[in-house]
Amino acid sequence: xxxxxIIGTGLAGYTLARELRKRDQxxxxxxxxxxxxxxxxxxxxxxxxxxxxTADTLVMADATKMAxxxxxxxxxxxxVSAIDADKHQIQCDRGAVDYTHLVMAIGxxxxxxxxAGDGADQIxxxxxxxxxxxxxxxxxxxxxxxIIGAGxxxxxxxxxxxxxxxxxxxxxxxxxxxxxxxxAAAAQELQxxxxxxxxxxxxxxxxxxxxxxxxxxSVELKDGSRVETDIVLSAIGLRANTxxxxxxxxxxxxxxxxxxxxxxxxxxxxxLGDCAQVEDLHLPFVMPLMNAARALAATLSGDKTTxxxxxxxxxxxxxxxxxxxxxxxxxxxxSWEEDVSDQGVRAWYKDEQGKRIGFALTGELVKERMAxxxxxxxxxx
Amino acid sequence: MKQWQCLVCGFIYDxxxxxxxxxxxxxxAWDDIPDDWLCxxxxxxxxxxxxxxx
Numbered sequence: 001x002x003x004x005x006i007i008g009t010g011l012a013g014y015t016l017a018r019e020l021r022k023r024d025q026x027x028x029x030x031x032x033x034x035x036x037x038x039x040x041x042x043x044x045x046x047x048x049x050x051x052x053x054t055a056d057t058l059v060m061a062d063a064t065k066m067a068x069x070x071x072x073x074x075x076x077x078x079x080v081s082a083i084d085a086d087k088h089q090i091q092c093d094r095g096a097v098d099y100t101h102l103v104m105a106i107g108x109x110x111x112x113x114x115x116a117g118d119g120a121d122q123i124x125x126x127x128x129x130x131x132x133x134x135x136x137x138x139x140x141x142x143x144x145x146x147i148i149g150a151g152x153x154x155x156x157x158x159x160x161x162x163x164x165x166x167x168x169x170x171x172x173x174x175x176x177x178x179x180x181x182x183x184a185a186a187a188q189e190l191q192x193x194x195x196x197x198x199x200x201x202x203x204x205x206x207x208x209x210x211x212x213x214x215x216x217x218s219v220e221l222k223d224g225s226r227v228e229t230d231i232v233l234s235a236i237g238l239r240a241n242t243x244x245x246x247x248x249x250x251x252x253x254x255x256x257x258x259x260x261x262x263x264x265x266x267x268x269x270x271x272l273g274d275c276a277q278v279e280d281l282h283l284p285f286v287m288p289l290m291n292a293a294r295a296l297a298a299t300l301s302g303d304k305t306t307x308x309x310x311x312x313x314x315x316x317x318x319x320x321x322x323x324x325x326x327x328x329x330x331x332x333x334x335s336w337e338e339d340v341s342d343q344g345v346r347a348w349y350k351d352e353q354g355k356r357i358g359f360a361l362t363g364e365l366v367k368e369r370m371a372x373x374x375x376x377x378x379x380x381x
Numbered sequence: 382m383k384q385w386q387c388l389v390c391g392f393i394y395d396x397x398x399x400x401x402x403x404x405x406x407x408x409x410a411w412d413d414i415p416d417d418w419l420c421x422x423x424x425x426x427x428x429x430x431x432x433x434x435x
Contacts, residue, residue: 041389043389043390044389060388286389286390286424286425290423290424290425312424315390315392368402370421
Protein backbone atom coordinates (compact mmCIF):
# COMPACT_ATOMS: atom_id res chain seq x y z
CA UNK A 1 0.00 0.00 0.00
CA UNK A 2 1.16 3.53 -0.72
CA UNK A 3 2.65 5.60 2.08
CA UNK A 4 2.59 9.22 0.94
CA UNK A 5 4.42 11.94 2.85
CA ILE A 6 3.69 15.60 2.07
CA ILE A 7 6.12 18.15 3.51
CA GLY A 8 4.27 21.46 4.03
CA THR A 9 0.71 22.34 5.00
CA GLY A 10 0.21 25.55 3.10
CA LEU A 11 -2.29 25.81 0.24
CA ALA A 12 -0.21 23.40 -1.85
CA GLY A 13 0.11 20.63 0.77
CA TYR A 14 -3.49 20.73 1.98
CA THR A 15 -4.99 21.16 -1.50
CA LEU A 16 -3.03 18.15 -2.76
CA ALA A 17 -4.10 16.07 0.26
CA ARG A 18 -7.75 17.02 -0.30
CA GLU A 19 -7.61 16.25 -4.03
CA LEU A 20 -5.87 12.93 -3.29
CA ARG A 21 -8.52 11.84 -0.77
CA LYS A 22 -11.23 12.49 -3.40
CA ARG A 23 -9.62 9.63 -5.39
CA ASP A 24 -7.86 7.44 -2.81
CA GLN A 25 -9.02 6.73 0.73
CA UNK A 26 -6.65 3.79 1.29
CA UNK A 27 -3.13 5.17 1.03
CA UNK A 28 -1.45 6.10 4.29
CA UNK A 29 -0.99 9.88 4.32
CA UNK A 30 1.33 11.90 6.56
CA UNK A 31 1.72 15.69 6.36
CA UNK A 32 4.70 17.26 8.10
CA UNK A 33 4.96 20.98 8.89
CA UNK A 34 7.34 23.15 10.88
CA UNK A 35 4.42 25.37 11.96
CA UNK A 36 1.16 24.55 13.75
CA UNK A 37 -0.59 23.19 10.63
CA UNK A 38 -3.48 25.67 10.70
CA UNK A 39 -5.31 25.77 7.37
CA UNK A 40 -5.63 29.32 6.00
CA UNK A 41 -5.56 31.07 2.64
CA UNK A 42 -2.47 33.22 2.03
CA UNK A 43 -4.14 35.43 -0.62
CA UNK A 44 -6.57 36.55 2.09
CA UNK A 45 -3.74 38.14 4.09
CA UNK A 46 -3.61 41.17 1.81
CA UNK A 47 -7.20 42.31 2.37
CA UNK A 48 -7.77 41.03 5.91
CA UNK A 49 -7.96 44.51 7.51
CA UNK A 50 -10.67 45.71 5.12
CA UNK A 51 -12.61 42.49 5.72
CA UNK A 52 -12.30 42.85 9.51
CA UNK A 53 -10.24 39.69 9.84
CA THR A 54 -7.37 38.98 12.26
CA ALA A 55 -4.59 36.40 12.10
CA ASP A 56 -6.72 34.12 14.31
CA THR A 57 -9.99 34.49 12.41
CA LEU A 58 -8.19 33.80 9.11
CA VAL A 59 -7.69 30.20 10.29
CA MET A 60 -10.22 27.97 8.49
CA ALA A 61 -9.37 24.77 10.38
CA ASP A 62 -6.69 23.65 12.85
CA ALA A 63 -4.38 20.66 12.32
CA THR A 64 -6.58 18.37 14.44
CA LYS A 65 -9.65 19.00 12.27
CA MET A 66 -7.60 18.72 9.07
CA ALA A 67 -6.23 15.35 10.19
CA UNK A 68 -9.78 14.05 10.70
CA UNK A 69 -11.12 15.51 7.44
CA UNK A 70 -8.17 14.13 5.45
CA UNK A 71 -7.87 10.82 7.31
CA UNK A 72 -4.19 11.71 7.68
CA UNK A 73 -1.54 12.12 10.35
CA UNK A 74 -0.33 15.72 10.64
CA UNK A 75 2.98 16.19 12.41
CA UNK A 76 3.18 19.84 13.48
CA UNK A 77 6.24 21.79 14.75
CA UNK A 78 8.30 19.10 13.03
CA UNK A 79 11.37 19.80 10.95
CA VAL A 80 12.58 17.55 8.12
CA SER A 81 16.37 17.55 8.27
CA ALA A 82 17.25 15.23 5.37
CA ILE A 83 15.86 13.20 2.48
CA ASP A 84 17.47 9.96 1.31
CA ALA A 85 16.06 9.49 -2.19
CA ASP A 86 17.67 6.08 -2.72
CA LYS A 87 16.36 4.62 0.55
CA HIS A 88 12.97 6.39 0.11
CA GLN A 89 13.39 7.73 3.65
CA ILE A 90 13.34 11.10 5.37
CA GLN A 91 14.98 12.20 8.61
CA CYS A 92 12.91 14.42 10.92
CA ASP A 93 12.46 15.26 14.63
CA ARG A 94 10.64 11.91 14.97
CA GLY A 95 13.54 9.96 13.46
CA ALA A 96 13.75 8.11 10.14
CA VAL A 97 10.47 7.63 8.25
CA ASP A 98 9.98 5.57 5.06
CA TYR A 99 7.79 6.64 2.17
CA THR A 100 6.64 5.23 -1.14
CA HIS A 101 5.94 8.75 -2.51
CA LEU A 102 7.26 12.05 -1.15
CA VAL A 103 5.86 15.47 -2.05
CA MET A 104 7.67 18.72 -1.30
CA ALA A 105 5.18 21.54 -0.81
CA ILE A 106 7.59 23.75 1.11
CA GLY A 107 6.81 27.09 -0.49
CA UNK A 108 8.99 30.12 -0.96
CA UNK A 109 10.57 32.75 1.28
CA UNK A 110 10.60 36.53 0.99
CA UNK A 111 13.74 37.95 -0.61
CA UNK A 112 15.56 39.97 2.07
CA UNK A 113 18.06 42.71 1.29
CA UNK A 114 20.59 43.36 4.11
CA UNK A 115 20.06 47.12 4.55
CA ALA A 116 22.41 49.34 6.55
CA GLY A 117 21.36 51.01 9.81
CA ASP A 118 20.70 49.93 13.37
CA GLY A 119 16.98 49.52 12.65
CA ALA A 120 17.40 47.18 9.67
CA ASP A 121 16.90 44.08 11.80
CA GLN A 122 13.33 45.19 12.51
CA ILE A 123 12.24 45.01 8.87
CA UNK A 124 9.22 42.68 8.60
CA UNK A 125 8.19 40.42 5.75
CA UNK A 126 4.86 38.64 5.39
CA UNK A 127 4.58 35.31 3.61
CA UNK A 128 2.68 33.20 6.16
CA UNK A 129 -0.02 33.49 8.77
CA UNK A 130 2.64 33.56 11.50
CA UNK A 131 4.36 36.50 9.78
CA UNK A 132 0.99 38.22 9.43
CA UNK A 133 0.30 37.79 13.15
CA UNK A 134 3.58 39.57 13.96
CA UNK A 135 2.74 42.34 11.48
CA UNK A 136 -0.74 42.89 12.93
CA UNK A 137 0.69 42.91 16.46
CA UNK A 138 3.10 45.66 15.41
CA UNK A 139 0.16 47.59 13.86
CA UNK A 140 -1.57 47.83 17.23
CA UNK A 141 0.84 50.57 18.34
CA UNK A 142 2.47 51.62 15.08
CA UNK A 143 0.11 53.50 12.76
CA UNK A 144 2.69 54.28 10.05
CA UNK A 145 4.02 51.71 7.63
CA UNK A 146 6.71 52.04 4.97
CA ILE A 147 6.44 49.29 2.33
CA ILE A 148 9.45 48.38 0.20
CA GLY A 149 8.25 47.09 -3.19
CA ALA A 150 5.22 48.25 -5.21
CA GLY A 151 4.54 44.83 -6.71
CA UNK A 152 1.40 42.75 -6.18
CA UNK A 153 1.78 42.31 -2.42
CA UNK A 154 3.09 45.84 -1.81
CA UNK A 155 0.14 47.45 -3.62
CA UNK A 156 -2.45 45.13 -2.07
CA UNK A 157 -1.12 45.80 1.43
CA UNK A 158 -0.96 49.56 0.75
CA UNK A 159 -4.64 49.52 -0.30
CA UNK A 160 -5.64 47.47 2.73
CA UNK A 161 -3.70 49.64 5.19
CA UNK A 162 -5.05 52.85 3.66
CA UNK A 163 -8.58 51.56 4.27
CA UNK A 164 -7.77 51.82 8.02
CA UNK A 165 -6.40 55.39 7.88
CA UNK A 166 -2.86 54.12 8.41
CA UNK A 167 -0.12 56.29 6.91
CA UNK A 168 1.59 54.35 4.12
CA UNK A 169 4.83 55.17 2.30
CA UNK A 170 5.47 52.96 -0.72
CA UNK A 171 8.99 52.79 -2.15
CA UNK A 172 10.03 51.15 -5.45
CA UNK A 173 13.05 51.30 -7.74
CA UNK A 174 10.82 51.29 -10.82
CA UNK A 175 9.14 54.40 -12.24
CA UNK A 176 5.66 52.90 -11.82
CA UNK A 177 3.62 50.53 -9.64
CA UNK A 178 3.38 46.85 -10.66
CA UNK A 179 6.34 47.28 -13.02
CA UNK A 180 5.98 45.38 -16.29
CA UNK A 181 2.57 43.95 -15.34
CA UNK A 182 0.72 47.13 -16.32
CA UNK A 183 0.85 49.72 -19.09
CA ALA A 184 1.71 53.27 -17.93
CA ALA A 185 -1.84 54.66 -18.07
CA ALA A 186 -3.19 51.95 -15.75
CA ALA A 187 -0.26 52.24 -13.33
CA GLN A 188 -0.72 56.00 -13.10
CA GLU A 189 -4.41 55.63 -12.31
CA LEU A 190 -3.65 53.07 -9.58
CA GLN A 191 -0.97 55.38 -8.13
CA UNK A 192 -3.40 58.31 -8.19
CA UNK A 193 -6.18 56.42 -6.43
CA UNK A 194 -3.86 55.08 -3.74
CA UNK A 195 -2.40 58.60 -3.30
CA UNK A 196 -5.92 59.98 -2.91
CA UNK A 197 -6.40 57.39 -0.15
CA UNK A 198 -3.29 58.70 1.66
CA UNK A 199 -0.45 56.59 0.23
CA UNK A 200 2.83 58.52 -0.20
CA UNK A 201 4.69 57.30 -3.29
CA UNK A 202 8.51 57.14 -3.57
CA UNK A 203 9.07 55.78 -7.09
CA UNK A 204 12.46 55.71 -8.87
CA UNK A 205 13.74 55.46 -5.32
CA UNK A 206 15.09 52.88 -2.90
CA UNK A 207 15.87 52.36 0.78
CA UNK A 208 19.50 53.10 1.68
CA UNK A 209 19.32 52.51 5.44
CA UNK A 210 16.90 52.00 8.33
CA UNK A 211 17.82 53.77 11.56
CA UNK A 212 16.35 53.47 15.01
CA UNK A 213 14.74 56.77 16.05
CA UNK A 214 13.58 56.34 19.59
CA UNK A 215 10.66 53.92 19.38
CA UNK A 216 10.13 54.77 15.70
CA UNK A 217 12.25 54.08 12.64
CA SER A 218 13.85 56.64 10.35
CA VAL A 219 14.24 55.34 6.81
CA GLU A 220 16.90 56.95 4.64
CA LEU A 221 16.11 56.80 0.93
CA LYS A 222 18.56 56.82 -1.99
CA ASP A 223 17.50 60.35 -2.96
CA GLY A 224 18.66 61.47 0.49
CA SER A 225 15.19 62.08 1.89
CA ARG A 226 14.13 60.56 5.21
CA VAL A 227 10.79 59.05 6.19
CA GLU A 228 9.83 58.52 9.81
CA THR A 229 7.67 55.46 10.26
CA ASP A 230 6.75 52.79 12.80
CA ILE A 231 6.93 49.63 10.70
CA VAL A 232 9.00 48.75 7.63
CA LEU A 233 7.49 45.92 5.54
CA SER A 234 9.61 44.44 2.78
CA ALA A 235 7.61 43.01 -0.14
CA ILE A 236 10.11 42.74 -2.97
CA GLY A 237 9.44 39.18 -4.06
CA LEU A 238 9.75 35.52 -3.18
CA ARG A 239 12.49 32.97 -3.70
CA ALA A 240 11.55 29.27 -3.87
CA ASN A 241 12.80 27.17 -0.92
CA THR A 242 15.27 24.82 -2.63
CA UNK A 243 17.89 24.04 0.05
CA UNK A 244 16.17 20.83 1.24
CA UNK A 245 16.03 19.62 -2.36
CA UNK A 246 19.65 20.58 -3.13
CA UNK A 247 20.85 18.78 0.01
CA UNK A 248 19.01 15.67 -1.23
CA UNK A 249 20.80 15.90 -4.57
CA UNK A 250 17.75 17.03 -6.55
CA UNK A 251 17.97 19.39 -9.55
CA UNK A 252 17.05 22.98 -8.72
CA UNK A 253 17.20 26.30 -10.57
CA UNK A 254 14.67 29.07 -9.76
CA UNK A 255 12.75 26.39 -7.91
CA UNK A 256 12.82 22.63 -7.36
CA UNK A 257 12.86 21.40 -10.97
CA UNK A 258 9.98 19.06 -11.88
CA UNK A 259 8.60 17.67 -15.12
CA UNK A 260 5.00 17.79 -16.31
CA UNK A 261 4.16 15.03 -13.84
CA UNK A 262 5.51 17.25 -11.05
CA UNK A 263 8.26 14.67 -10.46
CA UNK A 264 11.70 15.91 -9.41
CA UNK A 265 14.97 14.46 -10.70
CA UNK A 266 14.57 11.65 -8.15
CA UNK A 267 12.11 8.78 -8.53
CA UNK A 268 8.96 9.09 -6.37
CA UNK A 269 9.80 12.58 -5.12
CA UNK A 270 7.48 15.34 -6.36
CA UNK A 271 7.12 19.07 -5.77
CA LEU A 272 4.35 21.64 -6.31
CA GLY A 273 3.33 25.14 -5.32
CA ASP A 274 5.61 28.13 -4.71
CA CYS A 275 8.72 25.90 -4.30
CA ALA A 276 8.38 24.17 -7.69
CA GLN A 277 9.67 25.10 -11.14
CA VAL A 278 7.59 23.18 -13.67
CA GLU A 279 9.83 22.83 -16.73
CA ASP A 280 10.99 26.44 -17.16
CA LEU A 281 8.17 28.16 -15.21
CA HIS A 282 8.34 29.27 -11.57
CA LEU A 283 4.85 30.66 -10.91
CA PRO A 284 4.32 31.33 -7.20
CA PHE A 285 0.57 31.99 -7.24
CA VAL A 286 -2.67 30.11 -6.65
CA MET A 287 -4.03 29.02 -10.04
CA PRO A 288 -0.96 27.04 -11.16
CA LEU A 289 -0.87 25.44 -7.70
CA MET A 290 -4.47 24.24 -8.08
CA ASN A 291 -3.84 22.78 -11.53
CA ALA A 292 -0.72 21.02 -10.27
CA ALA A 293 -2.49 19.64 -7.18
CA ARG A 294 -5.24 18.06 -9.28
CA ALA A 295 -2.79 16.52 -11.75
CA LEU A 296 -0.48 15.18 -9.02
CA ALA A 297 -3.38 13.76 -6.99
CA ALA A 298 -4.46 11.79 -10.05
CA THR A 299 -0.90 10.57 -10.66
CA LEU A 300 -0.41 9.54 -7.03
CA SER A 301 -3.63 7.53 -7.15
CA GLY A 302 -2.43 5.61 -10.20
CA ASP A 303 -3.79 7.73 -13.09
CA LYS A 304 -0.63 9.37 -14.49
CA THR A 305 -1.66 12.92 -15.44
CA THR A 306 0.38 15.84 -16.74
CA UNK A 307 -0.22 19.35 -15.49
CA UNK A 308 -1.44 21.85 -18.09
CA UNK A 309 -1.17 25.60 -17.70
CA UNK A 310 -3.56 27.70 -19.79
CA UNK A 311 -3.01 31.47 -19.61
CA UNK A 312 -3.64 32.19 -15.94
CA UNK A 313 -4.59 35.81 -15.18
CA UNK A 314 -3.98 37.15 -11.66
CA UNK A 315 -6.53 39.31 -9.85
CA UNK A 316 -4.82 42.18 -8.03
CA UNK A 317 -6.74 42.80 -4.81
CA UNK A 318 -6.75 46.59 -4.90
CA UNK A 319 -10.42 47.51 -4.34
CA UNK A 320 -9.65 51.20 -4.97
CA UNK A 321 -8.87 50.23 -8.56
CA UNK A 322 -9.72 46.64 -9.58
CA UNK A 323 -7.00 45.14 -11.79
CA UNK A 324 -6.40 41.83 -13.57
CA UNK A 325 -2.98 41.12 -15.08
CA UNK A 326 -1.93 38.32 -17.39
CA UNK A 327 1.78 38.78 -18.00
CA UNK A 328 3.76 36.73 -20.50
CA UNK A 329 5.08 33.85 -18.36
CA UNK A 330 8.46 34.07 -20.07
CA UNK A 331 10.48 37.26 -20.49
CA UNK A 332 9.59 38.40 -24.02
CA UNK A 333 10.29 41.80 -25.54
CA UNK A 334 7.06 43.42 -26.61
CA SER A 335 4.87 46.46 -26.29
CA TRP A 336 1.51 47.50 -24.94
CA GLU A 337 -1.45 48.40 -27.09
CA GLU A 338 -3.65 50.41 -24.72
CA ASP A 339 -7.35 51.21 -25.06
CA VAL A 340 -8.30 53.72 -22.34
CA SER A 341 -11.93 54.58 -21.58
CA ASP A 342 -13.83 55.85 -18.56
CA GLN A 343 -14.74 52.21 -17.84
CA GLY A 344 -11.08 51.36 -17.41
CA VAL A 345 -8.04 50.24 -19.38
CA ARG A 346 -8.01 47.24 -21.77
CA ALA A 347 -4.45 46.57 -22.91
CA TRP A 348 -2.87 43.78 -24.94
CA TYR A 349 0.81 42.98 -24.57
CA LYS A 350 2.17 42.03 -28.01
CA ASP A 351 5.50 40.48 -28.98
CA GLU A 352 7.63 41.94 -31.73
CA GLN A 353 5.65 40.01 -34.37
CA GLY A 354 2.45 41.62 -33.05
CA LYS A 355 1.20 38.39 -31.43
CA ARG A 356 -0.92 38.82 -28.30
CA ILE A 357 0.99 37.19 -25.40
CA GLY A 358 -0.46 38.96 -22.36
CA PHE A 359 -2.98 41.55 -21.22
CA ALA A 360 -4.09 43.85 -18.44
CA LEU A 361 -7.57 45.04 -17.51
CA THR A 362 -8.69 47.62 -14.99
CA GLY A 363 -11.88 49.06 -13.54
CA GLU A 364 -15.15 47.55 -14.78
CA LEU A 365 -13.33 45.90 -17.70
CA VAL A 366 -11.86 43.23 -15.39
CA LYS A 367 -14.93 41.13 -16.15
CA GLU A 368 -13.52 40.55 -19.66
CA ARG A 369 -10.65 38.48 -18.26
CA MET A 370 -12.12 35.08 -19.15
CA ALA A 371 -12.71 36.05 -22.79
CA UNK A 372 -9.31 37.70 -23.15
CA UNK A 373 -7.36 34.84 -21.62
CA UNK A 374 -8.84 32.53 -24.26
CA UNK A 375 -6.91 34.50 -26.87
CA UNK A 376 -3.58 33.91 -25.16
CA UNK A 377 -1.59 30.76 -26.02
CA UNK A 378 -1.34 28.16 -23.25
CA UNK A 379 1.65 28.63 -20.97
CA UNK A 380 2.18 24.85 -20.83
CA UNK A 381 -0.30 23.33 -23.22
CA MET B 382 -30.19 37.07 -2.45
CA LYS B 383 -27.56 34.47 -1.73
CA GLN B 384 -23.89 34.93 -2.51
CA TRP B 385 -21.07 32.42 -2.31
CA GLN B 386 -17.46 33.31 -1.46
CA CYS B 387 -14.35 31.42 -2.50
CA LEU B 388 -12.47 30.50 0.68
CA VAL B 389 -9.13 30.74 -1.09
CA CYS B 390 -9.23 34.00 -3.01
CA GLY B 391 -12.41 35.75 -1.94
CA PHE B 392 -14.15 35.72 -5.34
CA ILE B 393 -17.91 36.24 -4.83
CA TYR B 394 -20.49 34.39 -6.94
CA ASP B 395 -23.62 36.52 -6.98
CA UNK B 396 -26.72 34.51 -7.91
CA UNK B 397 -28.44 37.65 -9.24
CA UNK B 398 -25.64 38.43 -11.71
CA UNK B 399 -24.60 34.85 -12.58
CA UNK B 400 -21.47 34.67 -14.77
CA UNK B 401 -22.70 35.49 -18.27
CA UNK B 402 -19.19 35.53 -19.73
CA UNK B 403 -18.94 31.90 -18.60
CA UNK B 404 -22.38 30.89 -19.87
CA UNK B 405 -23.96 30.97 -16.39
CA UNK B 406 -27.12 33.01 -16.78
CA UNK B 407 -28.14 35.62 -14.18
CA UNK B 408 -30.32 34.07 -11.46
CA UNK B 409 -28.61 30.67 -11.69
CA ALA B 410 -28.77 29.11 -8.23
CA TRP B 411 -25.56 27.80 -6.68
CA ASP B 412 -26.83 24.22 -6.69
CA ASP B 413 -27.50 24.43 -10.42
CA ILE B 414 -23.88 25.23 -11.20
CA PRO B 415 -22.07 22.05 -12.36
CA ASP B 416 -19.92 20.32 -9.69
CA ASP B 417 -16.80 20.52 -11.86
CA TRP B 418 -17.09 24.31 -12.09
CA LEU B 419 -13.97 26.12 -10.85
CA CYS B 420 -13.53 29.51 -9.25
CA UNK B 421 -12.70 31.85 -12.17
CA UNK B 422 -10.06 33.70 -10.14
CA UNK B 423 -8.09 30.82 -8.64
CA UNK B 424 -9.42 27.53 -10.07
CA UNK B 425 -10.31 26.04 -6.70
CA UNK B 426 -13.28 23.66 -6.78
CA UNK B 427 -16.90 24.41 -5.89
CA UNK B 428 -16.53 22.58 -2.57
CA UNK B 429 -14.19 25.34 -1.38
CA UNK B 430 -16.89 27.99 -1.33
CA UNK B 431 -18.86 29.25 1.66
CA UNK B 432 -22.41 30.58 1.56
CA UNK B 433 -22.40 34.24 2.56
CA UNK B 434 -25.78 35.88 3.24
CA UNK B 435 -25.57 39.48 2.01
